[in-house]
Amino acid sequence: MTLIKLLVDGGDMKPGPAVGQKLGPLGINIGQVVQEVNKATASFKGLKVPVEVAIKKDKSFSVKVLSPPTMELLKKELGIEKASGSAEKIKAANASIEQIISVAKTKYPNMLAADFKAAVKTVVGSCVSAGILIENKSPKEILEDINNGKYDREIQQQVTETSPEKKKHLEEHFAGIKEKQDAMLKKEETEKEEEAREEEKGEAEEKK
Numbered sequence: 783m784t785l786i787k788l789l790v791d792g793g794d795m796k797p798g799p800a801v802g803q804k805l806g807p808l809g810i811n812i813g814q815v816v817q818e819v820n821k822a823t824a825s826f827k828g829l830k831v832p833v834e835v836a837i838k839k840d841k842s843f844s845v846k847v848l849s850p851p852t853m854e855l856l857k858k859e860l861g862i863e864k865a866s867g868s869a870e871k872i873k874a875a876n877a878s879i880e881q882i883i884s885v886a887k888t889k890y891p892n893m894l895a896a897d898f899k900a901a902v903k904t905v906v907g908s909c910v911s912a913g914i915l916i917e918n919k920s921p922k923e924i925l926e927d928i929n930n931g932k933y934d935r936e937i938q939q940q941v942t943e944t945s946p947e948k949k950k951h952l953e954e955h956f957a958g959i960k961e962k963q964d965a966m967l968k969k970e971e972t973e974k975e976e977e978a979r980e981e982e983k984g985e986a987e988e989k990k
Contacts, residue, residue: 871963
């Protein structure tokens with residue numbers, strides 16, 4: 783049996799050159815594989831999903847879907863296009879603990895985590911470098927809260943629904959942070975433009 787590993791767009795795999803190079807030499811119907819993969823990954827639309835295609839000697843095959851990378855799931859759950867490129871300075875989102883639990887629930891079957899609480903902590907850890915706040919706090923503070931048992935009920939019951947009131951509160955808190963970030967970035971941009979103008983002015987005077 784041959785095992786082929788692919789990273790595909792959920793529900794939207796295309797029979798491109800990269801797929802052809804891997805599957806073509808094996809003599810199986812690429813169109814059928816694409817169809818089966820898209821059917822199996824339909825629930826992960828808009829995400830990059832790792833899949834394994836097991837091909838037997840008689841050219842029959844089976845598709846196994848692995849869960850998408852944690853960051854992909856977080857982006858989808860929080861409705862953001864990308865993580866922060868500068869996590870300390872720029873925050874990308876403000877998640878609820880329920881949203882973190884939702885991502886952990888999807889990832890848990892493919893994780894090496896000892897238990898579900900450990901899986902939740904792993905997802906929280908991914909938020910550190912991504913610049914994602916949780917419950918208006920830094921992920922490191924949330925890890926302490928989890929260790930202290932603050933969210934034991936939500937984790938044990940695997941609560942994934944955020945109440946509208948909480949959602950609104952988190953959004954309002956993040957809107958205030960974003961406003962300050964935007965103002966800071968605008969100021970930095972203006973300062974850079976002024977520096978560039980001063981440099982140009984200096985160079986022009988030197989040439990005289």
